[in-house]
Amino acid sequence: MDIKLIAPPLKHILSRYLRDAWLILTIVTLTMALGAVSAIAAPYLFSRLIDQIEASPVGTWLVAAFMAYAILMGLSFAFQRAAGFLTFMTSESLNFVTATSFFERLIDKSSDFFLDHNPTEIQSAEAKGEEALNIVVQFALAALLPASVQVLLSLVLLGNVLSLDIALIVVVYGISYIALVYYASKVTRKHLDAAIEASQDSSKFIGNAIGAMDTLRQFNSSVWMTGQFANRQSAALKGWQRYAMAHVNFTILFGLSLTLQFAVTLWLLVPRVAAGELTIGDLVLFNTLLLQLNMPFQMLGQAIQQIAQSYSRFLPFARMWQAPEHETIENPVSLTLENGQVRFRNVGFRYANGRGVQDADFTADRGAITYITGDTGAGKSTLFKLLLKSMQPQTGRIEVDGIDLGKISRKDWFTAVAAVPQDIVLLNDTLATNIVLGRPFDHARMRRAATRAAILDFIDGLDEGFDTVVGERGLKLSGGERQRIAIARALYADPAIVLLDEASSALDAETEKDIMDQLRRICDQVTIIAITHRLSVIAPNDNVVHIAPDMS
Ligand SMILES: Nc1ncnc2c1ncn2[C@@H]1O[C@H](COP(=O)(O)OP(=O)(O)OP(=O)(O)O)[C@@H](O)[C@H]1O
Known part of the structure; x- marks a missing residue:
């Protein structure tokens, strides 16, 4: 990992972003957390109410309680949607901070920098960097945070209501799932880097070609240039295809681990329902929680994958960010010209x-x-x-x-x-x-x-x-x-x-x-x-x- 390369731009941009957008970020975080809590509270309430139907005749309080469940479901949905749009809003201010910070940095680059990089290439690196940072922040807010809250709450419920061994199976599954995603991202990264390098090379080529468009036409070089461009684009395409295929190879492992998780848990749980140790409500709760637990794990896994992708996308941006700048002079002498010699x-x-x-x-x-x-x-x-x-x-x-x-x-x-x-x-x-x-x-x-x-x-x-x-x-x-x-x-x-x-x-x-x-x-x-x-x-x-x- 080129931490030394990516850390300075990340630190600069994210700290400026947190300073500028802390209020809206706090609101988003709270909304996300409320959405996650209500998403867990609703199925819990539902499972308890189902057992009440069996135990007692349906009275008005039970109907009212079911109405409360409906309200909780609605609230959870509303919170999650609101959080989605608020997150979108925060992404625009992140784009602003990223673009302006990058431009300020460009202004001070040494003259050599502009001999080595053309505007299209610089613009492409900036756009990739913006996209990468956005993905990281969006996922941190929209996936990592609510998913972690949901996983935690679901586990507490599973452990309390059902049994510790089931909660343990879920934890083992979750950890293996995330480890597998991490491993897959690591193995496939070389294809990702190659694809991004190739697309950056392609952008550089476009910048060169646009600068010399009339000359190329006048020398009948358009066909040659189009071929050159297609070669570079196809290198990028091949990189992306290799990356996608490398991920496809891992899907069988993901399928197997999910099957294993459901099979082992049901194998332990169903006899307990039959023996009267667990109610049908417990089984319904278990099923909902398990499905819900897998969702945040998938979100966490996706977040890890997206962050790995963003890392590769961010590299051209970070390299340009770190390219040498004009020297700054320590203790400059003040200049008052008399003869102008x-x-x-x-x-x-x-x-x-x-x-x-x-x-x-x-x-x-x-x-x-x-x-x-x-x-x-x-x-x-x-x-x-x-x-x-x-x-x-x-x-x-x-x-x-x-x-x-x-x-x-x-x-x-x-x-x-x-x-x-x-x-x-x-x-x-x-x-x-x-x-x-x-x-x-x-x-x-x-x-x-x-x-x-x-x-x-x-x-x-x-x-x-x-x-x-x-x-x-x-x-x-x-x-x-x-x-x-x-x-x-x-x-x-x-x-x-x-x-x-x-x-x-x-x-x-x-x-x-x-x-x-x-x-x-x-x-x-x-x-x-x-x-x-x-x-x-x-x-x-x-x-x-x-x-x-x-x-x-
Ligand atoms: N950025 C560069 N990197 C490497 N070599 C360079 C660079 N810029 C100029 N040179 C080389 O340095 C030498 C001096 O270049 P310079 O442009 O100063 O010459 P000049 O006297 O101004 O020429 P002209 O009269 O043709 O404009 C040349 O041989 C040139 O090829």
């Missing part, structure tokens, strides 16, 4: 494949744009990833106004720095939302940022202006428009440092010059570092840093 001191970083960047050593000051140039694959974007704290330098260090970047908190740093990446990511929302991105809204600021990014005239010319929705990943805009929106976004909050990674590569020469001239005008107040392949954008006064590929 960014200095790389012999910075080096190698990915696991050995590629990356070595010995980057340069200074970016205000007063001119600092251009980083170098061959493709030289490590220019890697330097930006280090500057944006997606990872830490393995050698050397980056300083900002003399402070080690590693000691500056992410929050402080991202207030000072703004980046325009190579691959622009826009939300499927309005232009205004994409520029402001949750920061305090200021109309004048937004227009000024759009002017500096040379996109204001374009936006004003749209029917819906800043309220125009940009489509999935911003694909209703051209590449150049997307880049300019991203530049406006970077400039919106007047950052102290701006990083541009090939930020003007999709622009025509005139627009590019326009934007770079706008930026040159503010480069006395803002440190600007730009990666470019186009040497034509570099002006004589700009600072040029050439990065050589890592040859070691």
